[in-house]
Amino acid sequence: MIRVLGALLILGGGGVQRWLMLREKRRARETLRELSLALETLARELRMSLAPLPRLLRRSGLGKTADAFFACVMRSYAAGGGDRPLADCWQDAVEELGLSPQDANTVVSVASAFGAQEDELASALHTAALSLRASLSERQSVQRQEEKLVTTLCLSLSILLTVLLL
Amino acid sequence: MEESRAIARYEEAAALLPPRFRRAAMQLPDHQKCRVEEFRLRAPYPPTALLEEGELRLPYFGADESLTPEDLKRMLDAVTDYSPYACVESLRQGYLCLRGGFRLGVCGTAVLRDGKVAGLREISSLCLRIVTERVGLASNVTRQLFGAGGLESTLILSPPGGGKTTLLRDLIRALSLGDAEHAALRVAVIDERGELAVCAAGAAQMSLGTHTDILSACPKAAGIGMVLRAMNPQVIAVDEITAAEDISAMTLAANCGVRLLATMHAADTDELRRKPLWPLLRESGVFVRAIVIEGAGAQRRYRVEELS
Numbered sequence: 001m002i003r004v005l006g007a008l009l010i011l012g013g014g015g016v017q018r019w020l021m022l023r024e025k026r027r028a029r030e031t032l033r034e035l036s037l038a039l040e041t042l043a044r045e046l047r048m049s050l051a052p053l054p055r056l057l058r059r060s061g062l063g064k065t066a067d068a069f070f071a072c073v074m075r076s077y078a079a080g081g082g083d084r085p086l087a088d089c090w091q092d093a094v095e096e097l098g099l100s101p102q103d104a105n106t107v108v109s110v111a112s113a114f115g116a117q118e119d120e121l122a123s124a125l126h127t128a129a130l131s132l133r134a135s136l137s138e139r140q141s142v143q144r145q146e147e148k149l150v151t152t153l154c155l156s157l158s159i160l161l162t163v164l165l166l
Numbered sequence: 167m168e169e170s171r172a173i174a175r176y177e178e179a180a181a182l183l184p185p186r187f188r189r190a191a192m193q194l195p196d197h198q199k200c201r202v203e204e205f206r207l208r209a210p211y212p213p214t215a216l217l218e219e220g221e222l223r224l225p226y227f228g229a230d231e232s233l234t235p236e237d238l239k240r241m242l243d244a245v246t247d248y249s250p251y252a253c254v255e256s257l258r259q260g261y262l263c264l265r266g267g268f269r270l271g272v273c274g275t276a277v278l279r280d281g282k283v284a285g286l287r288e289i290s291s292l293c294l295r296i297v298t299e300r301v302g303l304a305s306n307v308t309r310q311l312f313g314a315g316g317l318e319s320t321l322i323l324s325p326p327g328g329g330k331t332t333l334l335r336d337l338i339r340a341l342s343l344g345d346a347e348h349a350a351l352r353v354a355v356i357d358e359r360g361e362l363a364v365c366a367a368g369a370a371q372m373s374l375g376t377h378t379d380i381l382s383a384c385p386k387a388a389g390i391g392m393v394l395r396a397m398n399p400q401v402i403a404v405d406e407i408t409a410a411e412d413i414s415a416m417t418l419a420a421n422c423g424v425r426l427l428a429t430m431h432a433a434d435t436d437e438l439r440r441k442p443l444w445p446l447l448r449e450s451g452v453f454v455r456a457i458v459i460e461g462a463g464a465q466r467r468y469r470v471e472e473l474s
Contacts, residue, residue: 050252085240
């Protein structure tokens with residue numbers, strides 16, 4: 001009876017592990033989607049309103065992750081009383097996003113255009129948005145295979161452990 | 167009271183300097199702080215404070231006391247919120263109006279597009295002006311500007327740095343607020359160089375009264391026509407008449423029954439009569455009175471004269 005219960009727990013654990021791994025990948029894709037859309041929206045609003053950058057970054061409604069990211073940048077900037085370069089605040093906030101090194105570099109590269117004219121800044125935002133979208137497409141194209149792989153891995157590992165237990 | 171307010175203004179301005187020079191600016195003794203008119207920042211030299219008697223080096227104790235182009239760029243980035251595009255029009259003219267009523271003059275390499283200045287790059291020097299507001303300064307002269315038909319158009323005269331703009335600012339405020347003897351007047355200010363109202367983010371940083379409409383960064387001649395058509399002013403105020411077209415626009419406004427207030431560089435009315443623009447001014451007959459500013463600092467006196 002205890003062995004059967006243990007086997008069920010192992011199988012359930014495998015299922016939970018699969019769900020956690022897939023949720024992490026889904027979250028990464030969602031972050032990329034939100035950020036690419038948010039950067040694109042910033043570029044568009046910048047061209048339309050020519051509003052100062054902090055005012056653009058203070059806006060919300062661009063998605064949970066993007067809102068949290070911009071809020072983190074502005075919190076850090078405000079805490080520095082304007083002494084801390086905005087680029088440093090941006091870079092620190094990118095680290096908290098948990099992106100892959102390549103995607104993180106893409107977002108960090110936008111900061112090099114802070115303090116430049118609107119064409120350069122809008123172009124940096126647009127380029128970063130395109131690059132993130134390309135990365136998202138790449139991930140979506142292997143999404144099915146990844147799901148299969150994770151399912152197979154978790155299932156076979158839990159079955160192996162169950163067999164060994166029984 | 168006046169001195170402590172001047173010190174507070176100085177310290178507010180010092181907070182805008184590059185971080186490593188802020189402490190140096192705060193080290194200046196109070197009797198000098200209250201007389202500082204500007205901070206001058208030039209790469210690669212130490213920053214100075216401009217007083218009436220000349221420039222004074224800030225007491226910096228660090229290893230490298232010279233400003234670098236990066237210091238200037240960083241200061242400009244901070245005051246523009248990393249968004250020079252949002253103030254490109256005034257930057258093109260070489261200045262920025264900052265929150266708190268400060269004015270930043272900018273020098274660097276001009277970027278030309280189609281033969282016109284499109285902006286500035288490689289910033290080489292900055293001049294942070296502590297714009298002063300002396301509320302009540304004009305109280306003694308204001309009533310002398312009224313004749314039988316109400317306010318007379320008046321020209322304020324002094325040599326450069328004589329306090330024309332400060333007096334004009336308080337005169338605008340006084341007329342716009344009115345008093346027991348005279349009702350408040352609708353005043354339109356054409357603030358071409360942003361020195362009168364120091365508008366930052368759409369808000370005047372200087373107190374110009376509750377009945378004042380401000381048109382910023384607009385050439386005087388064009389601006390006078392615009393406020394005349396749109397704002398129905400009783401008084402139009404402009405700073406520094408320098409061109410014949412300004413006088414033509416003022417003549418047009420005067421013919422519409424609007425009174426004018428303006429400033430001009432001249433030590434007195436004799437020097438005014440030697441100016442190339444005088445024949446035009448006399449012919450237009452716009453200005454009836456002149457306020458001549460004499461002396462400097464606390465010794466300043468204001469003399470009202472009839473112009474004929």
